[in-house]
Amino acid sequence: MRRMNLPVRTGSRRLRPGPTALLVTGVLTAAGRASAPTDPLPPPVYSFDAASPKVVAALVRADSLLEFIAPDLVTVLTGAELGAGGASDDVDALSAANSNIVDLDVFAILFSIDRESRGAVPPDPALVAAGTPYNAMDQADRGHAAGDQFMTTLTFSLDSGATALSSDPNNLLVRNNFDEGGHDFVADPETSADDSVPPNRAAEDNVDATALFYDRTSGQAPANVYFSLSSTSSSLASLSGATPPSGANLFYNPAPAAAGLTTMFAGYGDLGLVQADDVDAMTVIDRDADGVFGGSDVVLFSLAPGSPSLTTIVGASAVGAAADVFRVDAGGPSLVFAAAAQLGLGNAADNVDALDLSFGAAARAASHGIRRVCGDFDNDGDAGADDFAQFEACFSSSDGAVQPGCERADCAATDGVVDCSDWLLFLAAWSETEPPPLLTPCAGFAGVPAAGEWGLVLLTLLVLAMGTILIRRRPVPFGPRGGGAEP
Numbered sequence: 001m002r003r004m005n006l007p008v009r010t011g012s013r014r015l016r017p018g019p020t021a022l023l024v025t026g027v028l029t030a031a032g033r034a035s036a037p038t039d040p041l042p043p044p045v046y047s048f049d050a051a052s053p054k055v056v057a058a059l060v061r062a063d064s065l066l067e068f069i070a071p072d073l074v075t076v077l078t079g080a081e082l083g084a085g086g087a088s089d090d091v092d093a094l095s096a097a098n099s100n101i102v103d104l105d106v107f108a109i110l111f112s113i114d115r116e117s118r119g120a121v122p123p124d125p126a127l128v129a130a131g132t133p134y135n136a137m138d139q140a141d142r143g144h145a146a147g148d149q150f151m152t153t154l155t156f157s158l159d160s161g162a163t164a165l166s167s168d169p170n171n172l173l174v175r176n177n178f179d180e181g182g183h184d185f186v187a188d189p190e191t192s193a194d195d196s197v198p199p200n201r202a203a204e205d206n207v208d209a210t211a212l213f214y215d216r217t218s219g220q221a222p223a224n225v226y227f228s229l230s231s232t233s234s235s236l237a238s239l240s241g242a243t244p245p246s247g248a249n250l251f252y253n254p255a256p257a258a259a260g261l262t263t264m265f266a267g268y269g270d271l272g273l274v275q276a277d278d279v280d281a282m283t284v285i286d287r288d289a290d291g292v293f294g295g296s297d298v299v300l301f302s303l304a305p306g307s308p309s310l311t312t313i314v315g316a317s318a319v320g321a322a323a324d325v326f327r328v329d330a331g332g333p334s335l336v337f338a339a340a341a342q343l344g345l346g347n348a349a350d351n352v353d354a355l356d357l358s359f360g361a362a363a364r365a366a367s368h369g370i371r372r373v374c375g376d377f378d379n380d381g382d383a384g385a386d387d388f389a390q391f392e393a394c395f396s397s398s399d400g401a402v403q404p405g406c407e408r409a410d411c412a413a414t415d416g417v418v419d420c421s422d423w424l425l426f427l428a429a430w431s432e433t434e435p436p437p438l439l440t441p442c443a444g445f446a447g448v449p450a451a452g453e454w455g456l457v458l459l460t461l462l463v464l465a466m467g468t469i470l471i472r473r474r475p476v477p478f479g480p481r482g483g484g485a486e487p
Contacts (some may be wrong), residue, residue, distance in 0.1 A: 091229060104157060135171050147176075194372065211356060283355050309334065319346060
């Protein structure tokens with residue numbers, strides 16, 4: 001692995017030396033940074049597209065596979081090691097083998113979107129109430145969704161497709177572009193999930209390929225790498241062999257350190273596609289991890305906007321088909337597996353351009369999400385005495401609207417007002433051993449404990465906290481599922 005001088009951490013932010021100065025100016029910062037997930041997903045291997053600021057500045061290459069290993073952004077595989085390395089080469093989709101996935105396994109879909117995508121639904125109210133108020137539409141509106149990763153609130157299986165839940169289909173932010181407790185992509189612009197930036201899509205790093213490799217050990221590059229190259233990549237001709245070059249051809253390398261071992265996994269015809277199609281996101285289920293698309297192997301994928309098959313695959317979304325996830329079984333046709341609407345997408349501009357799976361996520365979706373802690377003005381993960389004065393000032397100065405710098409106090413459905421509903425959520429996040437000071441206007445508000453009840457409240461919170469510690473399961477080491485499936 002090749003460690004880069006980019007970037008390093010200092011306190012809660014990373015500082016970028018020399019030529020890696022901020023590429024976006026005029027950032028409108030809300031109030032510090034959002035909080036990392038309580039149950040963070042493992043770090044993925046990923047790539048940035050050719051138009052990303054880091055690629056344009058020659059800090060990384062579009063055909064390199066990257067990983068953030070604090071405090072460095074690391075190149076784990078170069079394009080040359082994959083058999084690419086041309087000046088125009090761009091890794092457009094990436095996958096592990098996922099060889100131990102079975103049809104009954106239940107999973108959520110992890111995905112990234114491109115700079116043009118807007119999302120189709122606002123954040124789910126239940127997730128907002130749970131402290132995870134960010135989704136694709138929210139982050140697109142804030143100007144930095146292309147460097148994020150999102151998780152579906154619906155779960156799926158290869159056996160039965162989508163699993164019906166009580167909530168409407170949606171998604172939540174599980175990995176931010178930058179600086180959310182280390183669980184991010186080190187992507188420009190340098191923003192928290194709470195920040196908004198001026199519209200400037202050229203200044204966004206675009207995460208356009210991700211994969212979780214659970215069979216890695218420290219210092220080893222991933223094995224069993226499946227990837228596609230963008231349709232404009234110069235190395236397509238040499239890698240495609242006898243098959244005409246296409247952005248819908250999929251490649252395989254069992255030992256990525258040796259470029260000569262890259263072979264064709266599946267040509268566009270094997271996927272039921274045409275040469276002009278471009279696969280720009282995929283998850284491969286290669287049952288025997290042999291690098292040959294056959295038997296009971298499955299590929300889940302999405303197509304880039306403009307791909308001809310978006311209009312011919314039966315059941316593709318009439319609007320936003322580039323955000324559909326398709327499925328093809330070896331020897332069969334391409335079919336719709338998850339429509340854009342099931343991902344909380346479906347805007348005409350939406351495009352899924354990175355894809356992965358997260359298993360066992362149905363019961364812990366909110367804990368995977370980037371969080372906002374009500375009233376946490378000092379970014380220590382809870383509400384305490386140091387936060388109260390600022391919350392009180394925001395409350396008294398609200399006059400029916402959230403004042404600048406008071407966004408962390410607007411907790412109840414982020415409705416633009418700091419009121420007693422927000423105070424109740426501030427109390428729920430209170431972590432001090434002493435009761436919080438009284439906020440007189442909310443003394444009689446339903447749900448706010450009276451002064452004499454605080455001893456019982458704090459004792460209850462202590463018991464709940466101890467119970468959480470005692471029942472928390474031991475982390476499962478990477479690899480029990482083999483080839484990329486989450487424990």
